[in-house]
Amino acid sequence: MTENTTPPTNVSSEAFVGTGLPTPFGRGLRNTSATPLYCANHPTIATTLRCNRCEKPICPKCAILTPTGYRCKECVRGQQKIFDTAQWYDYLLGFVVAGLLSLVASGLVIFVGGIGFIGWFLVIVGAPTAGVVIAEATRFVLRRRRSRALFITVLVAVVLGALPVLLVRLLVLDFFGIAFQGIYLVLATPTVYYRLSGIQLFK
Numbered sequence: 001m002t003e004n005t006t007p008p009t010n011v012s013s014e015a016f017v018g019t020g021l022p023t024p025f026g027r028g029l030r031n032t033s034a035t036p037l038y039c040a041n042h043p044t045i046a047t048t049l050r051c052n053r054c055e056k057p058i059c060p061k062c063a064i065l066t067p068t069g070y071r072c073k074e075c076v077r078g079q080q081k082i083f084d085t086a087q088w089y090d091y092l093l094g095f096v097v098a099g100l101l102s103l104v105a106s107g108l109v110i111f112v113g114g115i116g117f118i119g120w121f122l123v124i125v126g127a128p129t130a131g132v133v134i135a136e137a138t139r140f141v142l143r144r145r146r147s148r149a150l151f152i153t154v155l156v157a158v159v160l161g162a163l164p165v166l167l168v169r170l171l172v173l174d175f176f177g178i179a180f181q182g183i184y185l186v187l188a189t190p191t192v193y194y195r196l197s198g199i200q201l202f203k
């Protein structure tokens with residue numbers, strides 16, 4: 001790295017020229033003193049930037065632009081943890097509960113679908129409802145703990161839970177049964193994911 005013997009004395013957006021970083025609006029640039037600052041992670045790099053949360057001097061390389069200004073990597077990482085509250089056993093709990101309920105639901109789909117024409121209607125109406133029940137039951141055992149990986153684990157469990165019934169239908173070549181399982185998965189899986197995470201899978 002180049003030795004900067006004349007650190008910038010004026011604080012302006014000029015500090016960002018050539019760094020490839022967009023100029024922040026107000027926040028993030030907080031050098032009130034004329035003494036040069038050096039990056040907390042790179043002691044040889046002079047900088048005019050401070051993390052707007054912990055006030056640590058950071059060089060443009062270490063700065064991450066957030067909606068509220070520039071922050072250091074440590075602060076950004078600390079914030080992300082708030083949205084990731086799942087414990088290791090939540091993956092197990094979520095998987096078992098969602099998987100078992102999906103197994104029951106996929107069995108019900110075959111039973112209901114076998115009624116006849118009205119069965120088709122009931123399966124199409126019932127599948128999203130089954131998704132809601134699975135999601136709410138899973139959320140109950142997880143006690144609102146969440147993470148993206150956990151939602152995906154539950155999603156996989158819903159699909160795997162339907163597999164035993166689907167495989168049996170494939171073995172006996174019950175094409176209606178296979179179709180019912182397909183309808184169930186297509187309708188229930190996005191419902192479960194949306195209910196749990198608030199994120200829509202398909203739009």
Ligand SMILES: [Zn+2]
Binds near residue numbers: 053054055071
């Ligand atoms: Zn910080």
Ligand SMILES: [Zn+2]
Binds near residue numbers: 040042045059061062
């Ligand atoms: Zn740095």
